[in-house]
Amino acid sequence: MKFEVTILGSAAATPAYGRFPTSQVLNIQDYWYMIDCGEGTQMRLTDFHVPRNRINHIFISHLHGDHCFGLPGFLTSMSLNGRQEELHIFSPAGLQEMIETVLRISASHLVYTVHYHVIDTEKHELLYENSALTVHSIPLKHAVPTSGFLFREKTFLPNFIKEKIVEHEIPVAQIPLIKAGADFLKADGTLIPHHEMVYAPVPSRSYAFCSDTMYHEAIIPIIENVSLLYHETTFTEEFKENAAWGMHSTAFQAATIAQKANVGELIIGHYSARFQDFQPLLAEAKRVFKNTSPSSDGSVFSVPYLKNNV
Amino acid sequence: MKFEVTILGSAAATPAYGRFPTSQVLNIQDYWYMIDCGEGTQMRLTDFHVPRNRINHIFISHLHGDHCFGLPGFLTSMSLNGRQEELHIFSPAGLQEMIETVLRISASHLVYTVHYHVIDTEKHELLYENSALTVHSIPLKHAVPTSGFLFREKTFLPNFIKEKIVEHEIPVAQIPLIKAGADFLKADGTLIPHHEMVYAPVPSRSYAFCSDTMYHEAIIPIIENVSLLYHETTFTEEFKENAAWGMHSTAFQAATIAQKANVGELIIGHYSARFQDFQPLLAEAKRVFKNTSPSSDGSVFSVPYLKNNV
Numbered sequence: 001m002k003f004e005v006t007i008l009g010s011a012a013a014t015p016a017y018g019r020f021p022t023s024q025v026l027n028i029q030d031y032w033y034m035i036d037c038g039e040g041t042q043m044r045l046t047d048f049h050v051p052r053n054r055i056n057h058i059f060i061s062h063l064h065g066d067h068c069f070g071l072p073g074f075l076t077s078m079s080l081n082g083r084q085e086e087l088h089i090f091s092p093a094g095l096q097e098m099i100e101t102v103l104r105i106s107a108s109h110l111v112y113t114v115h116y117h118v119i120d121t122e123k124h125e126l127l128y129e130n131s132a133l134t135v136h137s138i139p140l141k142h143a144v145p146t147s148g149f150l151f152r153e154k155t156f157l158p159n160f161i162k163e164k165i166v167e168h169e170i171p172v173a174q175i176p177l178i179k180a181g182a183d184f185l186k187a188d189g190t191l192i193p194h195h196e197m198v199y200a201p202v203p204s205r206s207y208a209f210c211s212d213t214m215y216h217e218a219i220i221p222i223i224e225n226v227s228l229l230y231h232e233t234t235f236t237e238e239f240k241e242n243a244a245w246g247m248h249s250t251a252f253q254a255a256t257i258a259q260k261a262n263v264g265e266l267i268i269g270h271y272s273a274r275f276q277d278f279q280p281l282l283a284e285a286k287r288v289f290k291n292t293s294p295s296s297d298g299s300v301f302s303v304p305y306l307k308n309n310v
Numbered sequence: 311m312k313f314e315v316t317i318l319g320s321a322a323a324t325p326a327y328g329r330f331p332t333s334q335v336l337n338i339q340d341y342w343y344m345i346d347c348g349e350g351t352q353m354r355l356t357d358f359h360v361p362r363n364r365i366n367h368i369f370i371s372h373l374h375g376d377h378c379f380g381l382p383g384f385l386t387s388m389s390l391n392g393r394q395e396e397l398h399i400f401s402p403a404g405l406q407e408m409i410e411t412v413l414r415i416s417a418s419h420l421v422y423t424v425h426y427h428v429i430d431t432e433k434h435e436l437l438y439e440n441s442a443l444t445v446h447s448i449p450l451k452h453a454v455p456t457s458g459f460l461f462r463e464k465t466f467l468p469n470f471i472k473e474k475i476v477e478h479e480i481p482v483a484q485i486p487l488i489k490a491g492a493d494f495l496k497a498d499g500t501l502i503p504h505h506e507m508v509y510a511p512v513p514s515r516s517y518a519f520c521s522d523t524m525y526h527e528a529i530i531p532i533i534e535n536v537s538l539l540y541h542e543t544t545f546t547e548e549f550k551e552n553a554a555w556g557m558h559s560t561a562f563q564a565a566t567i568a569q570k571a572n573v574g575e576l577i578i579g580h581y582s583a584r585f586q587d588f589q590p591l592l593a594e595a596k597r598v599f600k601n602t603s604p605s606s607d608g609s610v611f612s613v614p615y616l617k618n619n620v
Contacts, residue, residue, distance in 0.1 A: 014387045015353050021383075039383040040350045043325050065386050065416045073331075073349040073379045077324045098415040105408040106375045107454045144417050 001305040002027045003153065003205040005228065007269060007295040008044035012234045012248075013066045015040070016273035020297055021066035022211060024230070025050050026151060029132045034058040035149060035209050041070035042077050048298050053083055057128060059135065060091035061211060062121075062146035068095065072102045079110040090117045090127050090135075092145040121145035124222055138222050140213035143247045148210040150222060158198035168192055205303040208263070211270050214244065215253040220261045227303040229263040230295070232270035233281045239274065251281040255288035264303070269295035311615040312337045313463065313515040315538065317579060317605040318354035322544045322558075323376045325350070326583035330607055331376035332521060334540070335360050336461060339442045344368040345459060345519050351380035352387050358608050363393055367438060369445065370401035371521060372431075372456035378405065382412045389420040400427045400437050400445075402455040431455035434532055448532050450523035453557045458520040460532060468508035478502055515613040518573070521580050524554065525563035530571045537613040539573040540605070542580035543591045549584065561591040565598035574613075579605035 004027040009020030021038025025045070032054040034041075045052045052074075060068050068091070075087075089095065096116040103110065119127065119137050128135040131154070138148030157179045164170065168186055170178070178184055184192045208223040211232035223229055234248035243250050249257075251268060258266035266289050271278055278294040285292040293301065314337045319330035331348025335355075342364040344351075355362045362384075370378050378401070385397075399405065406426040413420065429437065429447050438445040441464070448458030467489045474480060478496055480488070488494055494502045518533040521542035533539055544558035553560050559567075561578060568576035576599050581588055588604040595602040603611065 014390050015356070020353065039380065040353060043330065043350060046325070063416045065383055065412075065418055068416070069379075069383045069412075070349065073375055076375050080324050094415040098412055101411040102375075102379075102408055105404040106373045106378070108375055 001029055003029070003207070003227075003303040003305065005207060005230070005267070005301045006048055006050065007267075007297060007299040007301075008041055008048065008050075009038050010269040010271060010278075010295045010297050010299075011038075011066070012232075012270045012272045013064070014273045017276050018297065019271065020044055021069070022061075022270060023070060024209065025055065026207065028151065028153065031130070031132060032056075033135075033151070036061055036067040036211075037070040037074055038066045039069040042074045044297065045074075052078060053081075053085065056085055056087055057135075058087065058089045059127070059149050060089065060095060061140070061148065061209070062092055062142060062144050063094050063098070064144060064212070067212075068098075071095075071099060072106070072108075075099065075110060075114065076103070076106075076108045079108070079112065083112045086113045086115060088115045088117060088128070090119055092121050092147065093118045119147045121147045136222070138208065138210060138219055140210060140219065141216040141247065142212045142214065146212060148208060148213065148219065150206065150208045150226070152206040152226075153204040155204045156202050158201040160198055164192075164197045168197075170197070202306050205305075207303070210257075212248060214247045215249055215257065217257070217260070220257065223257075223261045223263065225262055225264075227264040228267060228301060229258050229261065229265070230267040230269060231257055233268040233285060234270050234272045235274070236280050236284050239272070242272075251284035252288060255285035255292060258285075258289040258292070264291070265301070266292040267295050267301055268292060311339055313339070313517070313537075313613040313615065315517060315540070315577070315611045316358055316360065317577075317607060317609040317611075318351055318358065318360075319348050320579040320581060320588075320605045320607050320609075321348075321376070322542075322580045322582045323374070324583045327586050328607065329581065330354055331379070332580060333380060334519065335365065336517065338461065338463065341440070341442060342366075343445075343461070346371055346377040346521075347380040347384055348376045349379040349383075352384045354607065355384075362388060363391075363395065366395055366397055367445075368397065368399045369437070369459050370399065370405060371450070371458065371519070372402055372452060372454050373404050373408070374454060374522070377522075378408075381405075381409060382416070382418075385409065385420060385424065386413070386416075386418045389418070389422065393422045396423045396425060398425045398427060398438070400429055402431050402457065403428050429457045431457045446532070448518065448520060448529055450520060450529065451526040451557065452522045452524065456522060458518060458523065458529065460516065460518045460536070462516040463514040465514045466512050468511040470508055474502075474507045478507075480507070512616050515615070517613070520567075522558060524557045525559055525567065527567070527570070530567065533567075533571045533573065535572055535574075537574040538577060538611060539568055539571065539575070540577040540579060541567055543578040543595060544580050544582045545584070546590050546594050549582070552582075561594035562598060565595040565602060568595075568599040568602070574601070575611070576602040577605050577611055578602060
């Protein structure tokens with residue numbers, strides 16, 4: 001029951017010090033999703049052993065090059081390798097024209113189907129859903145229309161407390177109904193409430209990706225209590241004018257958002273080429289929000305599946 | 311007086327085994343030129359310490375993605391880094407539309423000027439010339455319009471044999487004329503021919519880049535006697551049907567071209583992802599043309615400046 005984020009690129013607009021531009025993959029219960037696809041993403045997938053053909057959904061935050069210039073190469077390489085599965089790409093408007101122009105002029109024909117889904121970056125809404133999770137957009141505030149993404153596992157049915165079967169003589173056929181929320185009426189007329197027969201449900205795990213964006217408190221109610229928050233930290237406070245000019249965030253601002261939204265853990269990244277090392281950014285964020293971790297290309301962040309109440 | 315080729319990417323269409331797609335830079339007498347710009351080229355320039363702002367001329371062989379998908383990122387990164395110099399890009403038709411569409415949709419504004427020059431891929435003609443060299447196109451035979459490139463240093467003026475000044479009482483003012491080809495008329499009426507007063511001229515160095523192409527003998531007269539030939543070797547003979555299908559060359563075919571054109575050295579590259587190692591390709595080429603060298607990402611090939619007759 002994995003819930004894992006792999007960072008493929010931790011650089012801001014210009015790659016530097018071995019850091020590639022933004023891309024991440026999520027492995028949630030063995031389904032794979034990609035967020036952003038900067039230049040070189042297809043090489044990073046190889047470097048970090050990601051099964052690229054298991055990715056059927058790509059979420060592009062915005063159309064600045066460092067978040068999408070890896071798409072033409074990634075799409076054509078998968079075609080050359082004989083990919084058959086349909087691919088869904090969610091992004092702000094314009095991406096389809098960009099990709100289709102590049103493919104046409106480079107005489108590239110994809111042997112599989114791509115479905116383009118346009119995100120309304122002004123709205124917080126459901127983009128995608130399957131049996132395991134939902135993906136919602138998060139309206140961000142950047143120089144171009146930009147959306148963050150909230151991945152949230154669906155709640156699992158609670159586990160049954162086996163001792164209650166004997167105690168209340170519960171027929172096996174009733175168990176799925178009780179797990180789904182029903183109470184149980186005993187033969188003697190006693191009503192056993194649902195919550196007395198099941199363990200507390202496992203909390204659903206969640207991941208919020210917020211890049212690129214300036215400090216934007218409107219996202220707080222959306223990302224409140226998420227297990228993991230990736231929030232860009234392009235600069236330290238020392239360069240807060242640069243951050244404001246580019247509509248980016250400082251480490252202090254990202255950590256303030258994490259603290260106000262009461263998230264489980266903050267991951268920082270999208271480091272300006274000005275920083276050879278992430279330590280100043282990490283130190284600044286930790287002063288506000290202790291449970292902050294730095295991302296590097298190849299970092300993996302997992303949210304454990306809590307079994308302690310099974 | 312450098313004449314040096316640095317291989318930035320040695321892979322064919324899909325990057326594999328740490329090999330990036332095609333790109334090379336030439337350093338000729340401390341002027342830098344780029345040939346092709348596959349995805350990730352900007353990272354490779356950093357990896358191999360190439361001064362990117364010294365590159366003012368880029369030559370794109372054809373518009374397949376593995377030869378040009380690195381351009382949008384490379385161009386925008388240079389802009390973010392404040393490049394001022396104008397940039398000239400030579401390529402088959404279509405590149406300007408591709409790049410301008412990508413820049414427009416990604417809201418990227420370049421702060422320097424790019425001049426696009428369209429190559430007529432049917433003709434062998436002069437593309438560019440400066441005081442040090444000429445660059446000619448080489449019509450290749452591939453699935454889309456494709457041009458190779460022939461870089462040739464201009465001939466240096468021969469060095470003067472100093473002892474002749476005293477022997478023939480040659481006025482200093484005459485020396486530049488004699489170096490440029492004039493004979494010398496002595497006071498006593500004797501004519502001293504030009505070639506008796508100068509060393510044999512240093513042979514001019516040359517580099518031919520031929521990728522992508524199927525076996526194509528029409529290029530032989532164009533590349534005859536070049537110092538260095540890069541000829542693609544996507545496959546071995548075992549996969550010659552694949553080569554024919556994709557309009558690529560086998561190592562045997564590349565070496566046959568090198569041998570017939572009597573080149574100084576053959577560099578092989580553009581290896582299919584089918585090959586983890588270049589050894590089978592190298593062995594096959596060497597059986598036909600001994601002075602064959604394999605390229606890897608980061609390889610540097612130099613042609614020495616011959617001083618032995620100075």
